[in-house]
Amino acid sequence: MLDQSVLMQMREYAEDENVPIMSDDGINYLLEYIKKFNIKRILEIGTAIGYSSIMMCSCSPDITVTTIERDEKRYLEAIKNIKKAKLDDRIDLIFSDAFDVKLEDKYDLIFIDAAKAQNINFFEMFEKNLSDKGTIITDNMNFHGLVYKDPEKIESRNLRQLVRKIKKYKEFLENHKEYDTEFLNIGDGLAVSMKK
Ligand code: SAH
Numbered sequence: 028m029l030d031q032s033v034l035m036q037m038r039e040y041a042e043d044e045n046v047p048i049m050s051d052d053g054i055n056y057l058l059e060y061i062k063k064f065n066i067k068r069i070l071e072i073g074t075a076i077g078y079s080s081i082m083m084c085s086c087s088p089d090i091t092v093t094t095i096e097r098d099e100k101r102y103l104e105a106i107k108n109i110k111k112a113k114l115d116d117r118i119d120l121i122f123s124d125a126f127d128v129k130l131e132d133k134y135d136l137i138f139i140d141a142a143k144a145q146n147i148n149f150f151e152m153f154e155k156n157l158s159d160k161g162t163i164i165t166d167n168m169n170f171h172g173l174v175y176k177d178p179e180k181i182e183s184r185n186l187r188q189l190v191r192k193i194k195k196y197k198e199f200l201e202n203h204k205e206y207d208t209e210f211l212n213i214g215d216g217l218a219v220s221m222k223k
């Protein structure tokens with residue numbers, strides 16, 4: 028059983044330190060999906076402090092997660108949390124920029140939750156690690172509702188660029204011949220791309 032106090036502490040830390048961990052409804056959807064499709068091997072891009080990795084592992088004792096984080100402070104925090112949750116034997120935490128990581132293994136689920144402007148690149152880089160009939164789920168497709176705003180009304184130039192990139196990624200998924208993608212208004216917006 029997962030120690031609830033560890034999860035509570037993580038949520039508090041995330042709140043205090045502005046770490047964008049998944050919201051309850053997003054994580055609940057993810058957990059239901061993992062159970063429904065009997066997913067066992069998961070790759071996550073963007074660990075932050077380990078919250079979603081730990082939650083995903085909690086679905087079943089035979090789930091393993093490989094997860095990548097480039098920020099040292101968050102990586103160190105994630106190590107601590109994974110130890111506290113006693114999941115260090117099932118969560119393989121890699122401290123690196125995801126673009127420098129070469130993986131050979133196949134995964135049933137790839138969860139992309141890192142730099143939002145890089146989603147197409149993450150997808151194209153790690154797609155080769157997806158098992159047949161696997162799924163790629165991407166978080167923050169709504170980007171706090173900004174994706175639905177008229178881009179000209181977004182004042183910050185960086186934010187405007189980011190929103191454009193998320194829209195581009197959406198088009199990329201819609202037009203991808205090898206995947207069927209569903210866009211869900213759950214949490215901050217999820218894209219669920221199943222290999223055909
Ligand atoms: N999945 C986490 C939240 C991740 S927040 C959860 O729900 O609990 C996104 C994280 O991705 C940040 O910590 C950021 O440092 C990391 N990140 C962004 N771009 C990255 C990259 N190229 N390689 C590795 N990590 C990256």
Ligand code: MG
Pocket residue numbers: 047048049140166167
């Ligand atoms: Mg996210």
